[in-house]
Amino acid sequence: MPQFTSPPKVLDYNIQVWEIVRQIPAGKVTSYGRIAAMISAPIAEKAKAYRAFGARWVGGAMAKCPDDVPWWRVINSQGKISARPSAPRQRELLETEGVVFDEKEKIDLKVFLWEEGKESDSSQPTLL
C-alpha cells in the first residue's frame, strides 16, 4: 500500500477508480471522463466542476498506479495516451493486449472502448 497523503475522501475516490480499472478486460480501454462519470454521478450543481476535474482526480489516482491496477488501459477521451513519461511503454502494453493504434497513435474507441456490461459479448461494433 503506497503512502498517500491524509485526505481519506480523495483516497476513497481513488480506490473506486482502481476498482473500475481492474474490471477493464484485456484488449479494452476506457477514458478518464468515462470512469469519473461511472463512479460518482455528476451532481447538477457540481456537474461542471466534476466534469472539469473529475477526470483529473482519476489521473491523480492513476498517479499512484498500484500494481493491482492496469493503469495502461486508461486513456483520455481523445483515445490517445496521456503525456505520461512512460506513454510509449503504455502503447506497447496495449498492443500486447490486442489494441491497435492508427497512424496518429489514436485508438478506435468505437472498437476498443470498454463499455459496462459489454465485455464478452459478440456485439461487433459497426465498423465504418
Place this chain on the structure above:
DNA sequence: GTTGTGACATCGC
C-alpha cells in the same frame, strides 16, 4: 495564506 501545477474534458474556429 498564497501561488503554481496536474495521467483531462469541452467549446470555438
Place this chain on the structure above:
DNA sequence: CGCGATGCCACAA
C-alpha cells in the same frame, strides 16, 4: 478533424 484557450479541485512548496 486538429489546435488553442478555459475551467475547476486538491495538494505541495
